[in-house]
Amino acid sequence: QSALTQPASVSGSPGQSITISCTGSSNDVGGYNYVSWYQQHPGKVPKLMIYDVTDRPSGVSNRFSGSKSGNTASLTISGLLAEDEADYYCSSYAGSSSSLVFGGGTKLTVL
Amino acid sequence: QVQLVQSGAEVKKPGASVTVSCKASGYTFTSYAMHWVRQAPGQRLEWMGWINTGNGNTKFSQKFQGRVTITRDTSATTAYMELTSLRFEDTAIYYCARGYRGNTGALDIWGQGAMVAVSP
Numbered sequence: 001q002s003a004l005t006q007p008a009s010v011s012g013s014p015g016q017s018i019t020i021s022c023t024g025s026s027n028d029v030g031g032y033n034y035v036s037w038y039q040q041h042p043g044k045v046p047k048l049m050i051y052d053v054t055d056r057p058s059g060v061s062n063r064f065s066g067s068k069s070g071n072t073a074s075l076t077i078s079g080l081l082a083e084d085e086a087d088y089y090c091s092s093y094a095g096s097s098s099s100l101v102f103g104g105g106t107k108l109t110v111l
Numbered sequence: 112q113v114q115l116v117q118s119g120a121e122v123k124k125p126g127a128s129v130t131v132s133c134k135a136s137g138y139t140f141t142s143y144a145m146h147w148v149r150q151a152p153g154q155r156l157e158w159m160g161w162i163n164t165g166n167g168n169t170k171f172s173q174k175f176q177g178r179v180t181i182t183r184d185t186s187a188t189t190a191y192m193e194l195t196s197l198r199f200e201d202t203a204i205y206y207c208a209r210g211y212r213g214n215t216g217a218l219d220i221w222g223q224g225a226m227v228a229v230s231p
Contacts (some may be wrong), residue, residue: 003155034215038156045206045224046148046156051217089156093215098170100146100158100216 004029004090004103011109017078020106022090023071028101030071034093037066037075040105041086049088050075077108085110113137115207115222122228128195131225133207140188141165144210146218147181147192151203159205161214162190170214197229 005023012018022029022037029035037050048057050066053073063078073092077084090103118132133145146161160171162181169181180193190207205225208218 032215034212034217036216036218038218040156045221046208046218047221048211048217048219051212051219057211057219091156091158091216091218097173098214099172100161100214102148102156102158105155 002101004092004101006088006090006103006106008104009107009109011111012077012080013111014080014082016080017076018080018108020075020077020088020090020108022073022075022092022103024073024092024101025071027096028092028094029068029073032093032095033068035066035068035073036091037064038089038091039084039086040089046089080110082110084108113209113220115209115220117205117207117222117225120226120228122230123197124231125197125199125229127197127229128193129197129227130191130193131205131207131227133190133192133222135188135190135209138209140183141185144213145181145183145190146208146210147179148206148208148218149203150206150224151200154203157203159192161210163214164190194227197227199229201227202229203227 038046040046116134147159183190207222209220211217211219
């Protein structure tokens with residue numbers, strides 16, 4: 001199972017909105033509504049930010065939102081804050097192999 | 112509170128095996144799947160496999176098939192991941208993570224990670 005494709009880096013200024021894409025195939029992202037997004041600060045444990053494409057766990061800011069179109073899922077962060085600077089990973093269920101697959105990760109820089 | 116506490120750091124020689132444990136507390140252990148994810152230094156997250164803590168069924172990434180075993184002890188509310196025939200490239204932080212949606216992902220609670228270093 002190949003890794004999902006994410007941009008290596010994105011950046012934005014405080015208050016702006018950014019979107020991170022996550023491209024897979026019909027065997028994973030496109031075939032199931034089981035895309036999750038994780039935030040990982042340097043040296044820290046990953047944190048679930050979005051699951052089932054659009055749902056937010058309790059306690060996660062509503063500045064974080066998810067969507068999907070075809071084989072590409074997206075994470076949008078609005079009203080950027082300095083604390084949002086982190087690595088972001090998408091993951092998807094891959095039904096053909098009953099496995100999970102992660103993306104390569106995207107480093108978000110808040111300018 | 113809901114938490115996963117993993118065993119400590121390990122240093123192993125190439126060819127050896129390592130077992131990492133993951134003690135769950137604060138929730139019904141058998142109601143949620145347990146996944147294992149690793150992250151080599153400076154690299155991406157990599158899914159290794161998962162266990163249905165209720166019936167013990169497992170599924171592994173093809174990459175680790177034949178080298179990884181995941182088990183659980185329901186009385187101890189602990190999951191275990193054993194990786195055999197260690198190679199230098201297995202040096203990584205190994206995480207256990209609770210599967211909120213079973214085997215479909217949504218890893219909502221993570222252990223603190225266990226560093227495994229493979230060194231001659």
